[in-house]
Amino acid sequence: MTHGEAVQALAGAEIDAHLERRHEETADDGGRRAAELAEGERIGRLLAVTRGPYDPDDDAVVQEELAAEAAAAVARDAEQRDAARASDRADQLQAWHDRGVLEETDPREGDEAARAELTRWASLYVQQDVDAWFAVALGAHRGHYVDPAAREAATALLPAPVLAQAALLSALTRLVPGAGAAELGFAARLTAAAPEAVADLAAFLTRVLPAESRG
Structure with missing residues (x-):
């Protein structure tokens, strides 16, 4: 995932979050949406620094979670x-x-x-x-x-x-x-x-x- 793709994905996540608030989905779905949005923001910030394609092997957070x-x-x-x-x-x-x-x-x-x-x-x-x-x-x-x-x-x-x-x-x-x-x-x-x-x-x-x- 490149920086541009991450930004685009983030925009889509923000729209989904907005629709979620409008339609008052279940609490479980709300937690999942919030987590997806937060993760999208984090990856976007990471790629803004690296300017390269996203690689989970180079993502310290992901590696810590896997460990x-x-x-x-x-x-x-x-x-x-x-x-x-x-x-x-x-x-x-x-x-x-x-x-x-x-x-x-x-x-x-x-x-x-x-x-x-x-x-x-x-x-x-x-x-x-x-x-x-x-x-x-x-x-x-x-x-x-x-x-x-x-x-x-x-x-x-x-x-x-x-x-x-x-x-x-x-x-x-x-x-x-x-x-x-x-x-x-x-x-x-x-x-x-x-x-x-x-x-x-x-x-x-x-x-x-x-x-x-x-x-």
């Missing part, structure tokens, strides 16, 4: 892949639970998203068992929770009752080293009944523990 669209497409693809992985992992956790081997495994990075997916369709019974699995692993620093950064991230990714149960289990195993999961099964029942009280109890026990055993 933004490409980045958004990449982000959408990544989000879809993450959702697919979370769904597959949720199916796996469900299968392990049904086979009675969930406790033999450890959480890995990204399992918090799988848990969130699982809560959308799993029964309450399964959810409670999976939450207890997370709490045990988090409290004992198992799986990817051996990394302090992963434990810190879990505070924003797991619900408060799971975090409370994990904190209680952690405090209890420091008070009674060697205590097994079977002995501490009451922690899950207490959490189900009164999660806020469990959080308070965990904080109290942590406070009275010797300093060297609080880590």
